[in-house]
Amino acid sequence: MTTVLTRSFPPEKPAAANTAPGKKRVVIVGGGFAGIASARALKRSDVEILLVDRRNHHIFQPLLYQVATAVLAPAEIAAPFRQLEAKQKNLSVLLAEVNGINPVARTIEATCPGAGSRKIEYDFLVVAAGMRPSYFGHDEFARFAPGLKNLNDAETIRTKILGAFELAESTSDDEERARQMTFVLVGAGPTGVELAASIAQLVSVTLRRNFRNIDPAKSRILLLDGGTRVLPTFAESLSRKVAKRLKKLGVEVMNGVKVEKVDDQGVIAAGERIASATVLWTAGVAASPVVKMLGTTMDRAGRALVGPFLDLPESPDVFVVGDAAAMTQDGHPVPGVAQAAIQQGRFVGRLIARRVRGRKEGRPFRYRSKGNMAVVGKNFAILEAGWLRTGGFLTWLVWAALHVLSLPQLQNRFRVQTQWFWSYLTGQRSSRLISEAPRPPASR
Ligand SMILES: Cc1cc2nc3c(=O)[nH]c(=O)nc-3n(C[C@H](O)[C@H](O)[C@H](O)COP(=O)(O)OP(=O)(O)OC[C@H]3O[C@@H](n4cnc5c(N)ncnc54)[C@H](O)[C@@H]3O)c2cc1C
Incomplete structure (x- = not known):
């Protein structure tokens, strides 16, 4: 059975302190770089925000490869969404998988563990559901x-x-x-x-x-x-x-x-x-299936073709941001990178805040690239920023500093720095434990 959620959420919790009737509800699907940036940009706005994600944590994806290769432990590059509730009064978090969107009725449908399927109403919807691997x-x-x-x-x-x-x-x-x-x-x-x-x-x-x-x-x-x-x-x-x-x-x-x-x-x-x-x-990679639920025009990778304000042409109160959005600027696609996702999320958060206050729309979104980097093992990274193309040890130091500073929490920064320092000096990697014995191959 599907429960319809209107103003107060969750229904079992009698109207939370931050839910007042008449407040606009912003539902954000996805707590990646774009979703979190939208939520933060709405911190001082008189709205009620519901962040829905199927996981209970934000992941710093640029360092996932280090978890995969035993340099870092999972907790070192992730942060629980629940901590956001403590920091931002107008925000609630719902652990749920979104499996339907009705832009006409302005509802999303989400399956919550232990509570089944629920319909949730919104006034503004921000889809920040990212990408998945494509084969x-x-x-x-x-x-x-x-x-x-x-x-x-x-x-x-x-x-x-x-x-x-x-x-x-x-x-x-x-x-x-x-x-x-x-x-x-x-x-x-x-x-x-x-x-x-x-x-x-x-x-x-x-x-x-x-x-x-x-x-x-x-x-x-x-x-x-x-x-x-x-x-x-x-x-x-x-x-x-x-x-x-x-x-x-x-x-x-x-x-x-x-x-x-x-x-x-x-x-x-x-x-x-x-x-x-x-x-x-x-x-x-291909866009999350959530984009298809919007019934909007998509590109070949399943990303929503958004307008200059990152909204959908047919539903101006629905925005798609981050990797799930397809947008061209000066004839080039806006890249699927963290800084683009953050800038888009922030832009939409501010735009919604302006709309709620009845202010004018402002300028369309413009991506400002600060350059791209990639790391190739210890002591070597490359950087391309405008005319600057460089690579080597110094670039690697810059890469390391920027990544530590960009981690979601102070404790992540502290732990990653310590692990890197130890690993740099000794060559050892601290996350080499495997909890299951490897399975021998099936006979050939
Ligand atoms: C391995 C890897 C390395 C990368 N390295 C770099 C790098 O070095 N530099 C860089 O700039 N960029 C890098 N990127 C790209 C960068 O991480 C992405 O551009 C960025 O994460 C996009 O942010 P997003 O918010 O759009 O999506 P995501 O960060 O992917 O977040 C999407 C969120 O939506 C949630 N979600 C999805 N579907 C549902 C659903 N149905 N219901 C509920 N929740 C849902 C997910 O759980 C997730 O939390 C890397 C990406 C990967 C995968």
């Missing part, structure tokens, strides 16, 4: 090649990588040992590059001398991509620098290679089988 029409690959989008994915990948070495150590079959020690990453964008470099340093430094029967440094790490170069969204000169750096770390980059099949034995790419027990999907 380009081959969803059957997902079973064998996890993508990296949330903490579960990161832990699955970490377990797969560390488990592969345990299985390699204990097998007496040379072929199987080689398969366990071969890591294939599909997609040479920032996530693929960062993960590949981090795995390379894990095998050559952290795991050195940790096994009796195998030498982890002899592992193969392959980075496959259908395009002509790594990091295609960066300048060519930087792609070349990164490719050189990856080679130095022992990563085999294979460009112009199309992956035709992924199964429990590895991949078939460009007609050849590569036997691997760990295939990771770092290629395409």
Whole structure:
């Protein structure tokens, strides 16, 4: 049965202190960078905000690859949404999965654990539901090649990588040992590059001398991509620098290679089988299915085609922000990066605040890029900002400082700094525990 939620939420809680009749309700779907920025921008506004997310925590996605490669623990890059309630009086949090939107009735439908399906009314809706991995029409690959989008994915990948070495150590079959020690990453964008470099340093430094029967440094790490170069969204000169750096770390980059099949034995790419027990999907992304529920016009990746104020042409009280929105500026798409999501979220929060006060609309949204960075293992990062294209140790220091400062809470910053410092000095990674014994391969 579906309960309809009107003004006071949740109904079991008699009208919360912050819910007064007559106040406009802003429902935000998704507590990623864009959703949180919208909520914060509405902090001083006389509205009632409901933040709905299917998880109970915000994730700092740029450092997910470090959880996947045992540098950091999940809690170090995440923060519970509930803490926001304490900090922002006009905000409530609902742990629920949104599975329907009716822009005509101005309601969303969400399934809450323990309470079933609920209809929630809104005056303004902000959809900030982000992206999910896309397997380009081959969803059957997902079973064998996890993508990296949330903490579960990161832990699955970490377990797969560390488990592969345990299985390699204990097998007496040379072929199987080689398969366990071969890591294939599909997609040479920032996530693929960062993960590949981090795995390379894990095998050559952290795991050195940790096994009796195998030498982890002899592992193969392959980075496959259908395009002509790594990091295609960066300048060519930087792609070349990164490719050189990856080679130095022992990563085999294979460009112009199309992956035709992924199964429990590895991949078939460009007609050849590569036997691997760990295939990771770092290629395409598609918008969250929440966007489709809006019934609006979408691009090929399922993102909503938003107007200049990030609203929908047919429903001006519905906004789509962050990765889920498709927008062009000066003939180029606004990139799916954290700073674009934050700027869009903040813009929409301020816009709603103005509308509530009956103020004029202001100027349309304009993305201001502060530059893009990617890190390639220890001591090396690249930066592209306007005419500036640079890479090396100093850029890596800037990358590290910016990432620490951008973490959601003070305790995250403190813990990440400490872990990095320890890891930098010793080469050790502190999150190497796996809670389940690795499963031996099914007989071939
Ligand atoms: C591995 C990785 C590394 C990255 N590295 C960088 C980087 O170095 N620099 C950079 O600028 N950008 C980076 N990005 C991109 C950046 O993280 C995204 O652009 C940004 O997170 C987009 O923010 P968002 O708020 O639109 O979506 P997200 O941060 O993805 O948040 C979406 C939220 O919506 C929730 N949600 C989705 N569907 C539902 C539903 N049905 N019901 C309820 N809740 C739902 C999710 O739980 C999630 O909390 C990286 C992304 C990844 C995955």
